[in-house]
Amino acid sequence: AQKITQTQPGMFVQEKEAVTLDCTYDTSDPSYGLFWYKQPSSGEMIFLIYQGSYDQQNATEGRYSLNFQKARKSANLVISASQLGDSAMYFCAMREGGGNNDMRFGAGTRLTVKP
Amino acid sequence: NAGVTQTPKFRVLKTGQSMTLLCAQDMNHEYMYWYRQDPGMGLRLIHYSVGEGTTAKGEVPDGYNVSRLKKQNFLLGLESAAPSQTSVYFCASSTDRNYNSPLHFGNGTRLTVT
Numbered sequence: 001a002q003k004i005t006q007t008q009p010g011m012f013v014q015e016k017e018a019v020t021l022d023c024t025y026d027t028s029d030p031s032y033g034l035f036w037y038k039q040p041s042s043g044e045m046i047f048l049i050y051q052g053s054y055d056q057q058n059a060t061e062g063r064y065s066l067n068f069q070k071a072r073k074s075a076n077l078v079i080s081a082s083q084l085g086d087s088a089m090y091f092c093a094m095r096e097g098g099g100n101n102d103m104r105f106g107a108g109t110r111l112t113v114k115p
Numbered sequence: 116n117a118g119v120t121q122t123p124k125f126r127v128l129k130t131g132q133s134m135t136l137l138c139a140q141d142m143n144h145e146y147m148y149w150y151r152q153d154p155g156m157g158l159r160l161i162h163y164s165v166g167e168g169t170t171a172k173g174e175v176p177d178g179y180n181v182s183r184l185k186k187q188n189f190l191l192g193l194e195s196a197a198p199s200q201t202s203v204y205f206c207a208s209s210t211d212r213n214y215n216s217p218l219h220f221g222n223g224t225r226l227t228v229t
Contacts, residue, residue: 004157033214045158045205045220052215091157097214102173103148105157 003027004092006106013082014114020067021077021109023092031097034075036066039089039108048090051075053097082113117141121206121221128196128228136191136224138206146209147189148173148218149181151202158205164189165212196228 003026013019025034036048051059051066059066067076079086092106119140128134138147145166150158150173160173164183178200180192189208193200203225207218 009155031214033216035217037220042222043203043225044222045207045218047217047219050215050217093158095212095214095216101212101214102160102163103218104174105159107155107157 004094004104004106006092006109008109009107010110010112012112012114013079013086015084016081018078018080019082019111021079021090021092021111023075023077023106025073025075025092025094027073027094027096029096029098033095033097034066034068035093035095035103036064036075036077037091037093037105039091040085041088045091049077079111084113084115087111087113119206119208119219119221121204121224123224124222125225126227128193128226130196130198130228132196133192133194134196134226135193136204136206136226138189138191138221139187140189140206140208140219141187142208142210142219143186144208144210144219145186146212146216147183148207148209149179149189149191150205150207151175152205152223153202161191161204196226198228200226201228202226 032053034051038046065078148163149161162181167186206221209216
């Protein structure tokens, strides 16, 4: 069964600095996708970035990048030049290619950006 | 650009009462999902639908029923609410169930069962 682990319940970062949010996953399926979502205090779920298991390069979207280490089964989210508006819950999620391809989520990391 | 719309935004029920949450999407997506979010547990899939008239169980289906009579709507019902069903409920949709398809979420419904 697939499993997503986010070991950091809470993280703090100084404004304008970079921060890494950890995510490890477990799957035996060679085809899978990894996703990060942001949930601000207003509650909506915002899709940030995607990485496929066959992608050779790390995904990037603006200030977000995904540090994908396939052998270690980790998919850490890196936010560069943190802004106060980055304060939110962040969820790592995965979908497998075969069988049960429901999107499964980690428990989340609450990021607080300090001025 | 409505996307995925959930109604209501908040609801308070007494134990044993019933209710229905409505989800509507205007993106012509085939696939729709209901998740619940609880502190420390992320989001867990309740039920999903791969098309009009079809539904299937997810990870935590007990105590819930769903219906997809129209492609754009996905209803989540609680027949006899329990305090354990206090949660935030999210509806989502996707173009397909491929592993590279992100989910598009509604803004959530906060349900409290007393």
